[in-house]
Amino acid sequence: MAARVPRQLAFALPHTESLSRDDFLEGPANAAALALVDSWPDWPNRIMLLAGPEGSGKSHLATIWAEMAGARSTAAHSLTSDSVPGALATGALVVEDLNPPGFDERALFHLLNLAREDEAFVLITARLPPAAMEVELRDLRSRLRAIPVVTLQPPDDQLFRALLVKFCADRQLSVDETVVSYLATRLERSFVAARRTVELLDAEALRLGRPVTRALAAELFRDA
Incomplete structure (x- = not known):
């Protein structure tokens, strides 16, 4: 009988969101x-x-x-x-x-x-x-x-993509354009959706011991 691989636990590590003027993402919405x-x-x-x-x-x-x-x-x-x-x-x-x-x-x-x-x-x-x-x-x-x-209005496509990148950067997650493009075409275009999506990606990547890739995003948001 094969040994069961223990499930890796994910811990919510603190992260700092930059609130400086230089880090504010400007768009038509704001x-x-x-x-x-x-x-x-x-x-x-x-x-x-x-x-x-x-x-x-x-x-x-x-x-x-x-x-x-x-x-x-x-x-x-x-x-x-x-x-x-x-x-x-x-x-x-x-x-x-x-x-x-x-x-x-x-x-x-x-x-x-x-x-x-x-x-x-x-x-x-x-x-x-x-x-x-x-x-x-x-x-x-x-x-x-x-x-x-x-x-303040809902974000347009450009701002929404920039938010995804910023929230990943705040959590020190490295993502490429394929991940951002995949998410941007499937998620509700809102600030909350962008933040919660990155939180979920971060938690799952940590739990699985995997980088944040398009494949991981597809597993999580295939039906989005």
């Missing part, structure tokens, strides 16, 4: 959002909102702007009324992932009022524009809908 960041402090309004789907680059852009503006950063769900003055102490703030109902509406209303009084800059990121948000506090709903919104 050109307007990048132009907004680059135009600071000459914004049409001191409070601006970036809206776009998960993984579309909102946090990357917010990180770039925070470095430029000396801004602090807070998650929308962790904001409290008591923390508002400290959050605005530098005169610039990023509020990440505004996703109702997962935040304190009164705290955010207080923040927007104080930011206006202090002439502070605020950059908010959200998956939906304020008009599509379900906000109970009427005054906050009105205030949010007055904020100018810049929307």
